[in-house]
Amino acid sequence: MRHHPSLFEPLRLGAITLPNRIIMAPLTRMRAGAGNVPTALNAEYYAQRAAAGLIIAEGTAVSQQGQGYPNAPGIYTREQIEGWKVVTEAVHSRGGRIFLQIAHNGRNSHSSFTPDGGPPVAPSAIPPKLPGFTRDGRQVPIETPRTLELNEISPIIESFTKASRNAIEAGFDGVELQASNSHLIDQFLEDGTNIRTDAYGGSVINRMRFLLEITEEVSATIGAERLGVRLSPFGQYGGIGDSNPMRLFTSIIDELNDRNLAYLHLIEGRGSEIGLGDALHEDALNNAKLFRPHFQGVLISAAAYTPRTASEAVGDKTADAVAFGRMFISNPDLVERIESDLKLSPYDRSTFYGGQEKGYTDYPPSEAI
Template identity: 50%
Template structure:
């Protein structure tokens, strides 16, 4: 039995007390309904996973322009807020806590997603290599995005604020600012995708300006103690790179350390591809720069997760694919039970298969439904 696992010890993320240190990472599943409204199937999916300390919702676009994948939920319409409210109510009734991840994909989109079929927006007019999704689910080459005008940027910040307020109206315990994985805030941050010459480009301070303006505005709106931030310093996906990731992300962590955020969430994507997104560095070097709660994510199993928390490199571990296949992951840790293996063919789109039908341990008190 692993009932004494350090992962099962309670903690808190800012104003959010949590029962354990197992976090459900944000996972795009492409199962929202018409109008990108959360569905009853999504209610069941999240309810099944409410035994984790904290659920981070799948990324949710803060404005129509922020969408880049089919059937991803938004947080900008009354219908979306109402759909999410059903989910937060179900999670809370099951004893869980949940935050919403605020998303703008920037250039990781296609004109077919955009209002009036406009081009996607980005810091600079640079296309991502390769192909991306269209609303039908078919793939097409990425288009060259339109560089945002300086005068448009306050409107982007305002959309993050409104998304955060909408999330609180939908009953979430907080929000996570998505600053990772090659989406809009990350595109501004890293010099491989930001070639601007205004106050949002060039120097490290300028490239981090949009992220910091969003952090400042969102924390002012809903409270720093209910706001988390996710970054991915080594992530090469979506055409991302930086000439000096250690300097860039050390600066970011030092800047956000001035805010009493609920947590900082560092995703390790790219650690297994050294040099793919710029010179590799040890992500643990960011830990001493951050005085608050830290969660880590990417490729952890029970033993490596226990080790990283025991050694003080993190306070919690966010699990992605394991949470897809193991809604009762906490019970499996408690009982030292084997973990189900996720079916990658069901990750994106579809119905309940590979979504709400993974087997749970019959000894688990929450499984009798």
């Protein structure tokens, strides 16, 4: 007998069809090789999870300036494209589908990553509330970022466009814009991080401009049907915030609704900081319910779902699909376990970031336990 049948209805998502609605959330694991190049180990990890309706591969820098985590991958050099090819071929040969999350860390980065050795860049010179990390993994006090000059913005938009072209060349089925969790695009959106007075700051329209220009350019390059956008309304990661998040995110989602995207991916406010710890904001509003009326395309919801709550959310059409993060780390065969109602294995947070096989490719499938 198949459990949670609503999760096993196929779903059309832009240019592809998913056999189920159980998505692997983007998960930074900091295990790329030298030069931020994906390795055979990364390919094995993703291939083990190929039964996901869709894999959204980890946040991947669009440029050296966009880097911010030790050993996180990039998608801006020839070697990185070739490394990712091995990953996408491994997933496709196991019958899977894979998007790449493309990202720029903005203020959450550190001067040890920037090409000129200067401070990280951001819409405004406001530091995050986060631990800082150097390129070689040392924890350091966070730095105050440098305000981007107006003429520096279009080269960054171009780096997203190039990254999307590179991702398609590397064999990805599409890309997801990292516009959530206090990364650069989110820093432009929210007025707690953007106090610019030019065309990219001030009004909601101006703060959305960076995201919408990237959306436009990437859509023109790879097709809107291969582009998803991830947002984290009411998120608090790294101390980000907005004075009127309801107005801001309603405006953004209304705009995105007109752009024929493959999907919109919303992180629930209760779990916007799960990358840092397991505590939840239990009093947060339900983003999927709140914004569903504003988005007619495919809506993916993420954060702190169980198989039961995921199948309820899809069953009552609050979301079209649900993304799982931590449970995909410790259950490579999560889809089969949900389908057969098998016990889920717990994860070990101490091995989330950095390292090799341990806590990465050595979680056994259910039949091997």
